[in-house]
Amino acid sequence: MIVAVAGRRPDPPESRSPRFPLAGIGAVSRQIRERLETCRASAVVSSAAAGADLLTLQEAGALGLRRRVVLAGPSERFKQASVVDRPGDWGPLFDRIVGEVRATGDLIELDVDGDFTGYLRVTAAILDEAVKLAQPSEQRLGALLVWDGKSRGDDDVTDAFRRQAAAARFELLPDVLTFSGSLKET
Secondary structure: OEEEEEEOOOOOOOOOOOOOOHHHHHHHHHHHHHHHHHOOOOEEEEOOOOOHHHHHHHHHHHOOOEEEEEEEOOHHHHHHHHOOOOOOOHHHHHHHHHHHHHHOOOEEEEOOOOOHHHHHHHHHHHHHHHHHHHHHHOOOEEEEEEEOOOOOOOOOHHHHHHHHHHHOOOEEOOOEEOOOOOOOOO
16 A cells, blocks of 8 residues: 555644644654554655654654655755754654655655645645555555644645545545544653
């Protein structure tokens, strides 16, 4: 299965509505690995923002899966806007993963703005790239959401990904929950 991924970034320090607290990173990583193993993924396609994306890419790499990364702009600009702007030590992980996928020819840097419309284009590109990877061997397509399970409304890119993946007939894998109100590191 080729798995397309989207999800939440860690909560900013001033967050009043927790969606992905840093305390849950270990539990989220374990859920991601479990989903990838259960569906027998052979490749993952995602962006590389702090949180869900980087955790998924890290777990996929540990499992020896192919990783294709789609960024909203050049990697250094993306890193500043979507990686190091959140709590946690995401920068070195981003640099390592982007270096690895660049070396294999699996890094795509789109010429889009880092706004809602640009991120919707990235979402469409992630799904398109998953289809491209699946076609030669007719592999199944899966969509994995790493989120709190609740839409924030019309400007929720993760929810837009879910809707687009369903419309494109991707198999929706069980969500990885980043926050359930009681998620604790174990």
